[in-house]
Amino acid sequence: MDPEPGLRSLRIESLRNIRRLDLAPDTRTLLLTGANGAGKTSVLEAIYLLARGRTFRGTKAGPLTTQGEFYTRVEGRYQPSDRDVVRLRYVKEGATAVRDIHPPLWAETGGADWRSPLQVKLVGENAQILLDGDPSLRRRFLDWNVFHVEHRFAQVQKDFTRVLMQRNAAIRSGGSQLGLWDRRFIALAESVDRQRAAFHAEWRTCFLDLCGDYPFLHGTDLRYRRGWPDGRELGETLVALADQELARGYTLAGPSRADFRIDPGEGRRGFSRGQTKIVVALLQLAAERVHRAHGREPVIWLLDDLEAELDRTLAERLWSAFGATGNQVIATRVATDGDPGIFGNTESLTMFHVEHPG
Numbered sequence: 001m002d003p004e005p006g007l008r009s010l011r012i013e014s015l016r017n018i019r020r021l022d023l024a025p026d027t028r029t030l031l032l033t034g035a036n037g038a039g040k041t042s043v044l045e046a047i048y049l050l051a052r053g054r055t056f057r058g059t060k061a062g063p064l065t066t067q068g069e070f071y072t073r074v075e076g077r078y079q080p081s082d083r084d085v086v087r088l089r090y091v092k093e094g095a096t097a098v099r100d101i102h103p104p105l106w107a108e109t110g111g112a113d114w115r116s117p118l119q120v121k122l123v124g125e126n127a128q129i130l131l132d133g134d135p136s137l138r139r140r141f142l143d144w145n146v147f148h149v150e151h152r153f154a155q156v157q158k159d160f161t162r163v164l165m166q167r168n169a170a171i172r173s174g175g176s177q178l179g180l181w182d183r184r185f186i187a188l189a190e191s192v193d194r195q196r197a198a199f200h201a202e203w204r205t206c207f208l209d210l211c212g213d214y215p216f217l218h219g220t221d222l223r224y225r226r227g228w229p230d231g232r233e234l235g236e237t238l239v240a241l242a243d244q245e246l247a248r249g250y251t252l253a254g255p256s257r258a259d260f261r262i263d264p265g266e267g268r269r270g271f272s273r274g275q276t277k278i279v280v281a282l283l284q285l286a287a288e289r290v291h292r293a294h295g296r297e298p299v300i301w302l303l304d305d306l307e308a309e310l311d312r313t314l315a316e317r318l319w320s321a322f323g324a325t326g327n328q329v330i331a332t333r334v335a336t337d338g339d340p341g342i343f344g345n346t347e348s349l350t351m352f353h354v355e356h357p358g
């Protein structure tokens with residue numbers, strides 16, 4: 001039998017307020033409890049650094065490295081579902097961050113960072129920003145998920161971005177060279193769109209299925225907008241936009257204008273903060289279902305204060321949806337007394353109390 005996939009060990013040195021922490025998350029669910037500011041989110045951040053090589057926190061969170069120290073180091077051992085244990089390390093010294101993986105990335109992955117054997121999906125504070133924020137956030141989210149279904153998407157996307165930049169440069173220099181780029185631009189644009197649309201179709205089906213458990217989501221839909229009008233060719237759209245593009249100085253149609261939207265359904269204007277958080281969590285759960293259906297490695301769920309903003313019924317329902325995936329979960333909860341809250345009935349639960357060092 002294949003071993004149960006999961007993070008087996010984690011060592012953190014000099015990350016935010018954590019000077020040193022060793023963890024052996026040897027169960028399916030690890031619940032980190034502690035007071036506000038104890039460092040729970042920083043533990044999730046450490047795992048995210050190992051998986052993605054970058055933080056999920058913005059500059060407002062301040063420097064990653066503990067004040068007075070010169071480097072941050074995170075090391076972990078991850079057991080994939082069908083291979084030997086992989087060791088991962090992230091080291092940041094000043095502005096330089098290096099992440100390495102042993103054995104090196106699997107041959108078929110081509111070494112790209114986003115194909116790390118350790119995959120995580122986060123539901124964190126500000127989950128709402130995915131729906132309320134800039135469309136570029138949603139495009140990045142969408143593309144990340146498309147990559148994990150179809151690894152070749154990375155190259156298509158890279159080629160498209162290069163041609164988009166060349167096309168934008170041609171617009172800025174008066175447009176006379178545009179014809180040179182448009183054929184290639186359109187071919188790549190259609191290719192990017194095809195792969196995004198294929199992912200969206202599966203993602204939407206899983207999302208709507210998950211919505212069934214939440215009455216406030218009845219009638220909700222997940223729509224994909226490809227970046228140019230339905231029923232129109234991209235070529236004719238670009239012709240129609242030519243003057244505007246020259247005036248604005250960049251491309252106004254195509255995959256760089258794509259987006260996805262949650263349509264709340266008839267008679268509903270929008271969602272509350274807690275409801276939006278549920279929607280974002282379901283988008284993550286639905287994406288994971290698609291990835292698993294395509295034979296991808298299960299992710300580790302990083303659930304930062306899942307209960308925040310949710311009433312007990314919704315929080316329990318959402319937690320059971322994550323628990324039902326069978327994936328490893330590393331969750332946090334504000335509790336000074338070790339109360340597991342909604343995680344109380346979880347099988348195979350380990351708790352770890354994060355203490356503020358000072």
Ligand SMILES: Nc1ncnc2c1ncn2[C@@H]1O[C@H](COP(=O)(O)OP(=O)(O)OP(=O)(O)O)[C@@H](O)[C@H]1O
Pocket residue numbers: 015016017018034035036037038039040041042043061062063064065066067332334
């Ligand atoms: N570079 C740094 N050096 C030292 N301490 C830092 C640094 N950056 C952040 N901190 C502190 O580290 C702590 C990080 O807390 P973190 O957000 O991980 O806590 P938490 O347990 O998730 O809290 P909450 O429950 O309030 O979300 C904060 O107390 C913060 O002030």
